[in-house]
Amino acid sequence: MNKIWWKILGSVLVLYTAIAGLLLGVPHLAILNETIRNLYFHVPMWFAMLTLFSISVFYSIKYLLYGKESDDIRAIESVNVGIIFSILGLVTGAVWAKFTWGQFWSFDVKQNFTAVAILLYFAYLVLRNAIDEEQKRAKISAIYNIFAFPMMVVLIMVLPRLSDSLHPGNGGNPGFNSYDLDSRMRAVLYPAFIGWSIIGYWIYTIRFRIRTLENKQNL
Amino acid sequence: MKKIIFALMLLLSSVQLFAQSNDVEMADALRSNGKIYVVVICIVIILLGLLVYLFSLDKRLKKIEKKSSDKN
Numbered sequence: 001m002n003k004i005w006w007k008i009l010g011s012v013l014v015l016y017t018a019i020a021g022l023l024l025g026v027p028h029l030a031i032l033n034e035t036i037r038n039l040y041f042h043v044p045m046w047f048a049m050l051t052l053f054s055i056s057v058f059y060s061i062k063y064l065l066y067g068k069e070s071d072d073i074r075a076i077e078s079v080n081v082g083i084i085f086s087i088l089g090l091v092t093g094a095v096w097a098k099f100t101w102g103q104f105w106s107f108d109v110k111q112n113f114t115a116v117a118i119l120l121y122f123a124y125l126v127l128r129n130a131i132d133e134e135q136k137r138a139k140i141s142a143i144y145n146i147f148a149f150p151m152m153v154v155l156i157m158v159l160p161r162l163s164d165s166l167h168p169g170n171g172g173n174p175g176f177n178s179y180d181l182d183s184r185m186r187a188v189l190y191p192a193f194i195g196w197s198i199i200g201y202w203i204y205t206i207r208f209r210i211r212t213l214e215n216k217q218n219l
Numbered sequence: 220m221k222k223i224i225f226a227l228m229l230l231l232s233s234v235q236l237f238a239q240s241n242d243v244e245m246a247d248a249l250r251s252n253g254k255i256y257v258v259v260i261c262i263v264i265i266l267l268g269l270l271v272y273l274f275s276l277d278k279r280l281k282k283i284e285k286k287s288s289d290k291n
Contacts, residue, residue, distance in 0.1 A: 018262070033255035041261050069263075088268045092261040099249060099257045206276060213283050 013195025017044070020188045027182060031100055038096045039185065044192040045089030046114075046156070048098055048200035052082030053121070055204070057149040060142035070212070073137035075145060076128060077207040079121055081200055086118050102210050110160035110167045117152040124148055 021040035029036060056078040063071040093111070094104040105111060127144055131137035160167060249256045 022258070032254075033257040035257045037255075038261050041258070041265060045265065056277045082270055084268065088265050091268075092264050094255060095260050095264065099254055116271065203272070203276075210279055210283065214279075216284050217283060 006198060009082065010198030010202060013191045014199055017041075017188055017195055021192070025184055029124035035100055035186075038092065040192050042089060042092045042096055044196040045085050045092065047193040048196040049067065049085040050081045050153075051197040052078045052085065052200050052201050052204060053149060053152065055201070056082065057145055060145040063138060063142045064146075067135075069134075069138070071078055072142065073211050073215070074208055075142060077211055078204045079124060079145070079206060080127060081204045083118065083125075083195075084122055084203075085200055086114070086121075090114065097166075106166060109163050109165045110156070110166065111157040117155040120148045120152055120155075125149075127160055150183050198203060 017040050021037055025037050055112060056075045059071045059078070061073040062068070067212070095113075097106060097108075098104045109161075122143060124144055128137055128141045131140060250262075
């Protein structure tokens with residue numbers, strides 16, 4: 001995957017969402033007003049995080065199957081980048097909430113559970129640093145990662161939908177369909193999902209390459 | 220007596236109207252123009268976060284470059 005075309009594709013998609021997201025028409029809603037455009041920037045952060053954590057779990061399984069060291073490095077580096085995106089998602093969400101729900105943190109179900117999910121992945125990093133022996137560390141953290149991933153999906157996607165939440169699409173309604181996500185918004189949101197995922201993947205490959213070089217030097 | 224009270228009430232209600240027409244200065248710059256500046260803040264946060272991250276990556280790469288140039 002050292003070709004350049006997908007990097008250009010990601011850049012073009014993100015650029016497109018920045019321009020179209022600010023200029024194209026959006027539904028007129030009370031309270032939300034123009035902040036509905038935040039949907040194009042806040043939600044793709046979470047999608048990029050999900051993509052990166054999925055990559056991580058893929059390589060954790062691969063590590064347990066074949067025991068290659070590079071798979072372990074891939075797993076940890078994609079979690080590292082995924083956490084950056086989750087923090088960006090959390091902060092942009094808090095700012096958005098301040099001006100629509102009234103508080104930075106209103107202890108909404110989804111807010112609380114995403115914070116817990118991020119803590120799950122912080123625990124993954126702490127676990128890795130706590131074990132000195134390399135193969136043991138790789139194996140234990142791979143197993144932890146495989147368990148943390150479905151927990152994270154349940155915390156972020158399932159549990160908030162079972163109870164009342166300030167987030168749209170909760171309380172039994174799937175996704176944004178119940179909300180005013182019309183076709184104009186889909187035309188920006190879906191490219192944003194793909195674009196930010198590609199950018200996240202790109203940063204992850206850079207981190208992976210740096211880490212491989214570091215390991216080579218320390219030998 | 221009734222007339223005086225009535226006049227007073229009218230006067231008070233006019234005071235209220237006066238207070239309403241008076242512009243109270245509030246920190247609502249971010250809520251002006253359909254709250255578009257909230258979107259601006261969010262975009263700036265994302266860009267700042269990614270740029271800071273890029274700088275930290277750059278620092279790490281510099282360390283590696285230094286080390287490899289020492290070896291040669």
